[in-house]
Amino acid sequence: MTTIKDRRTIRKYKHEQIDDSLLNELLSTASRAATMGNMQLYSVVITKDDATKQKLSPLHFNQPMVMDAPVVLTFCADFHRFSLWCEQRDAVPGYDNFLSFINAMSDTLLFTQNFCTLAEEAGMGTCYLGTTIYNPLGIVDVLKLPKLVFPVATITVGYPDESPEQPDRLPLEGIIHENTYRDYEACDIDRIYAYKESLDENKNFVKINSKETLAQIFTDIRYKKSDNESMSAGMIEALKSQGFL
């Protein structure tokens, strides 16, 4: 409980390596997460060598964690292994479709989050790289992922060399709904986002970017419609290429 409550993203790591047997134990324990029909529709690629990290780095927009962390884990939705097993057992697999991707992605993310909790409980720090799905075919290429394997999350892991402030979260009332979804009125939105908007750090972002509101930082700079649309097309192309669409 305390581990999760005090959780924060760690982007700077000590040079200390992570013991292989500990890493394996954490991954093995993480696989206790719920999984669709106990199929375990995931694989994780463990990258420690600099040459492979150097190839991954630009695909993650050269975020320094990729080169600096002792371990980079790419969690992949994987229906390939299961389908191979089916084929070897006179069974005809039918998992080259979108629903199967969503099932495998779900399995993978539950496993990923379990791993993060366990790593943090063991004193490590993690950073979730959302960039994994920005250029999935690049990662497919570097990690040599076969069809029906798709990268969905990258986690950098190491022993923390920083202790950043914990970021804000929305008040709970902003994310829960009783029985059915109660739509937000203008006053609800004002109240839910008030604290986030009040933070000096966020006010400063708005100022130095010459914007009028914090929301414009997101829509105009960080997560732009044009980028989202071109990356949506890339994601769909990648799903086709990997055999899920």
Next chain:
Amino acid sequence: MTTIKDRRTIRKYKHEQIDDSLLNELLSTASRAATMGNMQLYSVVITKDDATKQKLSPLHFNQPMVMDAPVVLTFCADFHRFSLWCEQRDAVPGYDNFLSFINAMSDTLLFTQNFCTLAEEAGMGTCYLGTTIYNPLGIVDVLKLPKLVFPVATITVGYPDESPEQPDRLPLEGIIHENTYRDYEACDIDRIYAYKESLDENKNFVKINSKETLAQIFTDIRYKKSDNESMSAGMIEALKSQGFL
């Protein structure tokens, strides 16, 4: 660590209710999970009343946990709230696309898994209902989900009234890859699936269903190609209807 290591799905619950303040604390703490740009792209609909559960139940193939659990949680990918905030702040949201759905789904599942770990740590049992994405539009309708809100996971929660055996998992070597993906040879597949195939329970499944192999139980009965394909079409239709495609 022990909570995750000993984890098993719980499908039978005591009549005991879950204290609201405890449930809220667990959900609030769960929101410490990593989230894309700290946008928290999720909502959770908490269903406790029988009338709503009765509407949800057939959408989950009448699995008894929906009616029997004191609490049913539907975790939804949600770009609606964030987009409303943008609109109220003179910012033009650009999140009606596939990448944004994948981002929101990722956020949601990390939050979901964190919640499950916390609930189990607090002595509760959970069951992950994979059926949520089998008929998403039905759930959208019952829970009155607006556009840019999409159900991705349902968790039933309660105090355990059973202590089932822990299910098998693949050996770790079956799911990890060093540096790049090492494809499986026939002997790898045999070794990785040997334990699962050796279990009496699984051998019995094969026998009573008059199948030749355990894999055929999956391909011919549990997760059939024709079902996957029709549900893929339904999922894509639902993504369009909810504004993500």
